[in-house]
Amino acid sequence: xxxxxxxxxxxxxxxxxxxxxxxxxxxxxxxxxxxxxxxxxxxxxxxxxxxxxxxxxxxxxxxxxxxxxxxxxxxxxxxxxxxxxxxxxxxxxxxxxxxxxxxxxxxxxxxxx
Amino acid sequence: xxxxxxxxxxxxxxxxxxxxxxxxxxxxxxxxxxxxxxxxxxxxxxxxxxxxxxxxxxxxxxxxxxxxxxxxxxxxxxxxxxxxxxxxxxxxxxxxxxxxxxxxxxxxxx
Numbered sequence: 503x504x505x506x507x508x509x510x511x512x513x514x515x516x517x518x519x520x521x522x523x524x525x526x527x528x529x530x531x532x533x534x535x536x537x538x539x540x541x542x543x544x545x546x547x548x549x550x551x552x553x554x555x556x557x558x559x560x561x562x563x564x565x566x567x568x569x570x571x572x573x574x575x576x577x578x579x580x581x582x583x584x585x586x587x588x589x590x591x592x593x594x595x596x597x598x599x600x601x602x603x604x605x606x607x608x609x610x611x612x613x614x615x
Numbered sequence: 616x617x618x619x620x621x622x623x624x625x626x627x628x629x630x631x632x633x634x635x636x637x638x639x640x641x642x643x644x645x646x647x648x649x650x651x652x653x654x655x656x657x658x659x660x661x662x663x664x665x666x667x668x669x670x671x672x673x674x675x676x677x678x679x680x681x682x683x684x685x686x687x688x689x690x691x692x693x694x695x696x697x698x699x700x701x702x703x704x705x706x707x708x709x710x711x712x713x714x715x716x717x718x719x720x721x722x723x724x725x
Contacts, residue, residue, distance in 0.1 A: 542623070544703060544715035545659070560712060592658055603649055604713060606658040 504528045506607035508593050514613045515583045523578040523610050525593030533596045534576040535560075535604060536568065538589040545592065551576055583614045617642045619706050621716035630725050634691040638704030638716055641685070645708040648680055648687045653701045653718065662702070663689065694723045 509524045527534065532553045537545040547560030551570040565587055567579040576595075580587060590611050594604040618641040628634045636650075647666050651659035665671045665678040665687065677690040687706075691698055701718040708714075 542717065544619070544717040545705075545713075546715075547712055550712065603661045603664055606660070609658050 506593055506595055506605055508591075508607035508610050510610060511608065512611045514615060515580075517583060517585065517614060519583050520579070520581050521583070523580070523591055523593075523612070525576045525578065525607060526574050527595040528574065529595060529597065529605070530573060531595035531597045532573065534570065535594040536566070536576070536578045537592045537594065538562065539592060540589050548578065585614045588612060588614045617706070617708060617714045619704055619714050619716035621704050621719045623717060624720040625722050626719055627722045627724055628694050630694060630696060630723055632694050634694045634698065634721055634723070636689040636691070636702050636719050636721065638687045639685055640687070640706045640714075642706070642708040643685065645685075645706045647707040648678070649705040649707075649713065650678060650689045651703040651705060653703055655700075659703055691721075696723045696725050699723050
């Protein structure tokens with residue numbers, strides 16, 4: 503059972519570098535989400551998608567970009583990495599209506615130095 | 616702004632006792648309520664969800680919802696050390712987005 507797969511699991515970036523966090527799901531879910539979780543905090547929604555070609559901003563989108571060219575993949579792009587983007591990033595997906603629970607990947611721990 | 620409030624804890628209970636976790640939310644239009652468990656360094660995993668007022672039971676877990684009071688709770692009966700984790704309350708209201716609380720850290724003492 504692959505479910506939601508995120509790569510990489512860990513990454514250290516220098517300030518100003520860019521990178522893409524990968525997320526793939528094999529459950530044929532239409533809805534996909536990117537969250538960040540800072541220590542002692544809940545999850546903050548960065549971007550979400552309701553289907554291929556459709557994305558929208560969440561609560562904290564600044565500094566990030568997304569695309570959704572296929573149902574399976576929902577990559578998150580950091581363009582000019584800043585220390586404030588040091589966090590744990592979780593990708594999630596859900597099926598059917600928005601009432602369906604979200605299933606999470608294992609996360610990417612990102613440090614910006 | 617939609618808010619979900621949880622006591623950050625830590626909540627300490629002895630093994631075998633009932634753990635009671637509470638959550639309040641600000642948006643009266645909220646429709647769906649979810650409890651996730653998150654072990655340290657791991658991703659959130661769904662424990663229970665509830666849509667209607669009243670109680671919903673699943674094994675040792677009971678979710679309780681009171682929309683009039685804008686209150687949702689999770690009871691864990693016969694608490695085990697393996698239940699020690701952070702419990703996240705999440706609320707959905709009329710959109711695709713979940714709003715998460717900051718979580719309550721539960722510690723079950725053997």
